[in-house]
Amino acid sequence: MKKALVVLSLLALSLVFGFVLLTMPASQVAGATTSVVAPIGDTKSRVEVALDREIEGPVWLSPLKVGIKNAVSRGVSVNTILLLLLFPLTAALVAFSRQVIGLTGYGIFIPALISVAFLSTGVLAGLVLLLTIIIAAVATRFLIRKVKLPYLPRMAVLIWAIVMAVLALLLLSPTLALERLVGLGIYPVLLFIMLAESNIEAQITRTWQTAALMTAETIGIAIVASLLMGTVSVQEWVLLNPEMAVLLILAADGVIGSYRGLRLLEIWRFKKILKG
Amino acid sequence: MAKLRDLLGINSRAADYLRLNKKSARRKADDKLSTKRMLRRGQIPHPKVLQKIKKREEIGLVDWSKFESGFVIKPAQGLGGSGVMVVRRKFKDKNKWVLVGGGEVGAEDLRLHVSDIIEGRFSRNGLPDVAMVEERVRIHPKFRKLAVGGTPDVRVIVYNRVPVMAMLRLPTEESGGKANLHQGALGLGIDMATGITTHGVYKDRPIRFLPDTDRKVNGIAIPHWNEILHLAVQTQIVSKLSYLSVDFLIDLEKGPLVLELNDQPGLSIQIANRIGLKRRLEQVEGLEVESAEKGVRIAKTLFASQFASRVRLATVEKKLVGVFETIKIRVGKKKRVNVPAKIDTGALSTSIDGKLASELGLLTKENILLQKKFKSSLGEQERPVIRFIFWLKGKKIVTRASITHRKELRKMVIIGRRDLKEFLVDAANVREK
Numbered sequence: 001m002k003k004a005l006v007v008l009s010l011l012a013l014s015l016v017f018g019f020v021l022l023t024m025p026a027s028q029v030a031g032a033t034t035s036v037v038a039p040i041g042d043t044k045s046r047v048e049v050a051l052d053r054e055i056e057g058p059v060w061l062s063p064l065k066v067g068i069k070n071a072v073s074r075g076v077s078v079n080t081i082l083l084l085l086l087f088p089l090t091a092a093l094v095a096f097s098r099q100v101i102g103l104t105g106y107g108i109f110i111p112a113l114i115s116v117a118f119l120s121t122g123v124l125a126g127l128v129l130l131l132t133i134i135i136a137a138v139a140t141r142f143l144i145r146k147v148k149l150p151y152l153p154r155m156a157v158l159i160w161a162i163v164m165a166v167l168a169l170l171l172l173s174p175t176l177a178l179e180r181l182v183g184l185g186i187y188p189v190l191l192f193i194m195l196a197e198s199n200i201e202a203q204i205t206r207t208w209q210t211a212a213l214m215t216a217e218t219i220g221i222a223i224v225a226s227l228l229m230g231t232v233s234v235q236e237w238v239l240l241n242p243e244m245a246v247l248l249i250l251a252a253d254g255v256i257g258s259y260r261g262l263r264l265l266e267i268w269r270f271k272k273i274l275k276g
Numbered sequence: 277m278a279k280l281r282d283l284l285g286i287n288s289r290a291a292d293y294l295r296l297n298k299k300s301a302r303r304k305a306d307d308k309l310s311t312k313r314m315l316r317r318g319q320i321p322h323p324k325v326l327q328k329i330k331k332r333e334e335i336g337l338v339d340w341s342k343f344e345s346g347f348v349i350k351p352a353q354g355l356g357g358s359g360v361m362v363v364r365r366k367f368k369d370k371n372k373w374v375l376v377g378g379g380e381v382g383a384e385d386l387r388l389h390v391s392d393i394i395e396g397r398f399s400r401n402g403l404p405d406v407a408m409v410e411e412r413v414r415i416h417p418k419f420r421k422l423a424v425g426g427t428p429d430v431r432v433i434v435y436n437r438v439p440v441m442a443m444l445r446l447p448t449e450e451s452g453g454k455a456n457l458h459q460g461a462l463g464l465g466i467d468m469a470t471g472i473t474t475h476g477v478y479k480d481r482p483i484r485f486l487p488d489t490d491r492k493v494n495g496i497a498i499p500h501w502n503e504i505l506h507l508a509v510q511t512q513i514v515s516k517l518s519y520l521s522v523d524f525l526i527d528l529e530k531g532p533l534v535l536e537l538n539d540q541p542g543l544s545i546q547i548a549n550r551i552g553l554k555r556r557l558e559q560v561e562g563l564e565v566e567s568a569e570k571g572v573r574i575a576k577t578l579f580a581s582q583f584a585s586r587v588r589l590a591t592v593e594k595k596l597v598g599v600f601e602t603i604k605i606r607v608g609k610k611k612r613v614n615v616p617a618k619i620d621t622g623a624l625s626t627s628i629d630g631k632l633a634s635e636l637g638l639l640t641k642e643n644i645l646l647q648k649k650f651k652s653s654l655g656e657q658e659r660p661v662i663r664f665i666f667w668l669k670g671k672k673i674v675t676r677a678s679i680t681h682r683k684e685l686r687k688m689v690i691i692g693r694r695d696l697k698e699f700l701v702d703a704a705n706v707r708e709k
Contacts (some may be wrong), residue, residue: 099287260292262285266543272482273550275277 007212008142011135013054018128019176055162064242076238083116083229086216088249090115090225095256096172102265105218114195114218115225117188123223125180129169130219136165137196140201159199161195195219230263282552284543293435293557296518304516305537306400309352309408315534320507322526322534327409328629332394335387338409340373341366345436346412349386351405357454359398361389362426364413367456377425377453414528418499422446422486425473426453430466430498430524430532432508433541433553437565439505439575440556442466443545444473444498445523448487455523457544462486464493465549469580470587471501477547504532505575509568511537519557595669597637597697598705603689606665607636615689616708617668619701626664626675629682632689638662645676671698 072078105111118126140161149157166189168262173181177201195218202211228234238245262270283665304310315322326343330333343363351359362376363386371379390407392398399405419428426447433441443463447453450460457463457477464473476483476493479637483491498504506521511534521541546553559578565571603617613636633639642658664677668691675695682688 048573102286200603260285260288262283263287265286266283267280269480270278270283270547273278273547 008135008138011131011138015128015131015135017126018131021124062243063178068239068242069099082235082239083119086247087112087116087231087234087248088253089238090229092249092252092256093225093228094221095253097217097224099256099259100259101261101264102119102215103221104214105221106195106202106214110195110198111218112225113191114222115229117191118222118226119229120185121188122180123226125225126188126192127223129166129181129184129188129217130163130195132169133162133189133192133196134199134215136145136162137200140202155197158196159193162196185195277550278546278552278595279555282555283546284553284557286543286570288554289540289543293519294540297520298516301516302539305515305520306541307348307352308354308536309406311515311537312545313515315511316606318510320511320514320534321530324411325408326411328703329390329394329409331510332391335390335394338390340383341371343409343411345414348388348412349393349408350408351398352408352409352475353399353403353405354393355400357400357456357459359393360454361386362453364412374464376427377703387537412423413525413533416499416526416528418496419526424449424453426451426455427525429455429535430504430526431521431541431545432504432524433514433519433521434508434571435519435557436560436563437509437512437568437571438563438578439508439562439572440560440579441534441545441549441551441553442468442504442549446486457542462493462577463548464496465545465551466498467579467584468505468580469576469584470506471498472496472582472583472587473498475548475550477544480544480547481600482547482550489675499526500531502572505572506568507534513568514563557640571695595671595700596702596705597669597696597699598702598707600687600706600708601668601691601696603691604667605636605638605665605689607638612667616687617689617691618687619696620690621693621696621701623690624694625681625692626677627680627690627692628662628677629688630679631681631683633662633677633679638664639679648678650678668695668699679694 051102091108092106093112094108098105098108114130121129137158140158144154144157170181170184173179192276195215198218199211199215203212269272282316304314308451309325309328312322312325326347327338329338344366346364348363349361354360355620361381363381364374364376366373371383373386375381393405393407396402396404405525405575413427415423415427423446424427428444428446431443431445432439442467445455445457445461446464447455448460448462452459455461457480460479460482463477465475465477466472467474472494473496474494476486478487483493504524504526507524511522512520514662517537518537519539521538523538526532527537533642545552560574563574565574597619598618599620601617602614604612605615607613615632628638630639639660643662645663647658648661650657650659660679661676662679665674667673673695677689682690
């Protein structure tokens with residue numbers, strides 16, 4: 001239990017640090033311009049501009065591209081199309097991190113969804129929000145550990161506590177000068193709560209150490225994926241070469257799936273019995 | 277020490293080996309009750325089930341005091357040793373039981389534990405489960421000082437009817453008496469040829485000494501090693517699983533008992549043995565192995581450690597004989613005759629009384645190999661030497677025997693040391709058979 005308290009206080013400390021970072025204007029934070037991805041709304045114009053360029057070659061060579069162009073010109077959201085095209089890439093990335101690197105995380109769907117949530121909130125704001133939610137969940141679980149409640153009512157209490165914490169964060173954000181949280185949507189919050197629920201479940205079925213590790217791995221994978229999805233050049237390339245992108249991702253899935261060698265973390269695990 | 281390409285990883289285990297296991301066979305292996313049914317049909321020794329409890333209503337009807345020599349309560353579909361309660365014995369005067377770890381429980385605690393099992397608290401998917409009460413295996417004296425608060429088990433991985441790798445699992449205080457490595461138990465690798473431990477693993481790290489002691493992990497000889505290997509292969513054959521591990525407990529009296537099967541055994545066994553599993557699996561791939569005997573022979577030949585050749589001549593493989601044993605002599609093509617014999621390490625060669633030999637019809641011309649001069653305390657003598665085939669303790673021995681006059685002696689046959697290389701003589705055992 002002592003270790004758990006240490007971890008909890010570390011989390012709280014990083015949350016405070018996150019607050020401080022958030023209160024600074026984006027330009028002052030070191031590396032913020034490259035690592036913190038601006039919400040998709042800002043990049044929209046540039047991506048749309050790219051789409052306005054003439055399509056070279058015959059239509060039958062790039063049916064998807066022509067279709068996208070037509071749909072966008074008639075009012076379909078370019079963001080939605082972009083996210084749809086990039087989501088399989090995220091999924092492939094999660095599969096890669098499991099199959100080749102050896103990170104566990106919570107299945108494939110939760111890391112992929114969390115990465116989309118990060119994309120819409122920005123990594124730093126997302127992390128602050130996520131930390132708030134996880135601390136609320138873990139602390140509440142600790143507080144009510146002696147109260148005998150069945151699983152679902154217990155989860156309901158946890159969700160209540162999480163929502164209160166997020167509510168407080170939102171209500172306080174204008175006063176705390178957390179501008180980047182002001183425009184927060186409901187979906188990232190819900191997705192982060194889902195991660196917290198998986199974390200609690202893993203704590204129950206396994207140990208809290210495993211749960212913490214799996215949550216950290218999930219967040220790590222999600223951040224990498226959201227950084228990839230948020231990179232403007234990647235977005236442009238995918239929009240301009242949708243056929244190629246879609247097929248390449250499928251091929252990558254096939255290659256990842258047929259990898260039968262040792263995972264990177266397994267080599268680490270066995271390194272002590274290896275020759276030389 | 278292993279090479280990178282020899283190691284089996286999660287990806288390859290799933291794609292190359294677990295895929296071979298049929299779903300129906302896996303389901304049987306995952307359910308301890310159907311595993312036991314299967315073992316009973318295959319006449320493979322295993323701990324007996326004393327009682328099954330399927331419904332809540334049945335819990336109150338169980339008479340706990342009728343299980344005399346201790347018992348184990350476990351979920352039929354449990355995972356990784358969770359939900360197992362080992363009861364050592366009942367207090368004589370009160371309605372309480374002593375657990376193996378040292379704890380003390382009342383009848384109410386036993387009922388509560390059973391009801392947790394039935395509600396599925398320990399089952400794979402949280403579905404309702406069956407609780408079973410199993411006889412408790414009495415720990416082998418050899419292991420008594422090695423394990424803390426639990427019973428050690430021996431795990432053997434079998435593929436293509438060949439035992440490929442094995443490990444002795446020792447419970448620790450941390451593992452709560454359980455033999456599962458990820459719960460903090462120790463794993464000691466075992467040399468396949470001799471059944472002697474080699475290296476160790478603890479929490480996924482190689483170790484040389486048992487934690488907090490100066491006892492080395494190597495050099496522990498597993499009792500009944502041959503029997504364990506044979507039973508492991510026989511278990512694979514009845515289980516219809518292509519790739520599995522078989523876990524054994526070793527009972528004080530009954531010897532090795534199959535505790536459970538696992539259709540996706542862990543990979544730490546490679547650290548315990550410091551050897552890659554993939555290479556071994558590839559070595560036995562595609563071999564035609566029609567019997568357990570052949571599979572065990574292959575394993576002992578292929579997977580012997582470097583020290584095995586020095587060990588084999590010592591104690592491990594040899595059968596024990598007393599001073600007097602009944603041997604079975606081959607007479608003609610089909611006939612076998614039982615004759616009492618004396619084991620005599622003072623004599624080099626085996627000899628048989630001339631009268632008995634001629635009665636059995638062994639003195640035919642084609643059976644006499646040569647006439648040989650023998651020196652003895654009576655001076656030089658010429659005696660015929662015959663072809664002699666006999667069985668001692670079930671082992672067939674093809675040799676030669678000299679003809680002597682032993683009619684004033686009690687045993688008409690003596691077995692000399694040339695034919696005793698495969699045996700150990702217990703000089704204290706002078707009982708006549």
